[in-house]
Amino acid sequence: MDILHRGAEAILFLENGNMVKRRLKKGYRIPQLDTRIRKQRTKREASLLTKAKRLGINVPTVFDVQGDDIIMEFIRGKRIKEFLRTARKKERAEACEKIGAAAAALHEAGIMHGDLTTSNMLLSKGELMLIDFGLARTSSRVEDHAVDLILLFEALKAGHYPILKEVWGGVLKAYKRNYSNASSILRQCKSIEKRRRYKN
Numbered sequence: 001m002d003i004l005h006r007g008a009e010a011i012l013f014l015e016n017g018n019m020v021k022r023r024l025k026k027g028y029r030i031p032q033l034d035t036r037i038r039k040q041r042t043k044r045e046a047s048l049l050t051k052a053k054r055l056g057i058n059v060p061t062v063f064d065v066q067g068d069d070i071i072m073e074f075i076r077g078k079r080i081k082e083f084l085r086t087a088r089k090k091e092r093a094e095a096c097e098k099i100g101a102a103a104a105a106l107h108e109a110g111i112m113h114g115d116l117t118t119s120n121m122l123l124s125k126g127e128l129m130l131i132d133f134g135l136a137r138t139s140s141r142v143e144d145h146a147v148d149l150i151l152l153f154e155a156l157k158a159g160h161y162p163i164l165k166e167v168w169g170g171v172l173k174a175y176k177r178n179y180s181n182a183s184s185i186l187r188q189c190k191s192i193e194k195r196r197r198y199k200n
Contacts, residue, residue: 009134018063019074021045021134038068045133046070048111057105058129075131077124084118084160084167096167098128100174103148106130108179112137112144117155142181146188149175153189 002014010023023038046065049072053059061073080099084092099121106113113120114135122129139145152171157164176182 014074015071017074018071019060021070021072023068041134042068042070045136048133048136048138052106052109052111052130052133055105055109057102057109058127059133060129060131075122075124075129077122077129079119080121080123080128081118081155081159083123084163089166092163092167093170095123095128096170097174098123099152100171100176101178102128102130103152103171104175104178104182107145107148107181107185110138110140112139112141113148116148116152118152118159119155142184142188143192145181145185146192149185149189150192 004012004014004019006012008024010021012019012021014020023042025038026034029037042065046062049059049062049070053061060075062070063073064071080095083095087095099118102121103113103116106116113130113133114137115132120130120132122131137144153168156167156171160167172186176186179185
């Protein structure tokens with residue numbers, strides 16, 4: 001088994017040229033409950049990836065689901081997190097255009113990614129690919145889409161602070177241009193931030 005990544009919830013490994021995502025058993029849960037939860041989450045993730053793909057969003061192709069495993073296309077590419085650190089200004093602008101358009105397409109499709117960060121985006125053959133739908137769910141709620149954007153902003157702030165204004169501006173410009181409900185989402189982002197400041 002050629003393990004690509006080991007996380008708290010799952011491992012990713014290569015098998016016969018494909019990538020396999022296998023959800024891990026949790027010893028602290030009742031076995032029957034754990035089995036049901038893993039199967040439900042695996043099925044949901046595969047279903048949302050398939051839906052996104054069908055709608056033209058760049059995500060790995062799902063080939064099969066077997067128990068706790070999702071067998072999918074292995075995407076070779078560079079994480080946007082690393083790409084933005086070394087790219088020239090023009091390349092960054094093009095990448096931000098793709099990020100904003102991808103987020104807009106996802107939300108237009110009624111999907112909340114749940115972990116929309118630059119670590120879960122790959123640049124492959126000039127195309128931006130969204131990966132890791134482990135926390136994704138069907139949602140058209142303004143609040144959920146706003147949370148996605150806030151997560152993305154925080155990821156950019158943490159990893160690319162010196163160019164934050166530039167890259168975030170590019171992402172938002174593309175998001176607003178590609179999503180009919182963008183203005184409502186951005187208003188909700190501001191509302192969430194105000195609630196956070198009030199709590200602190």
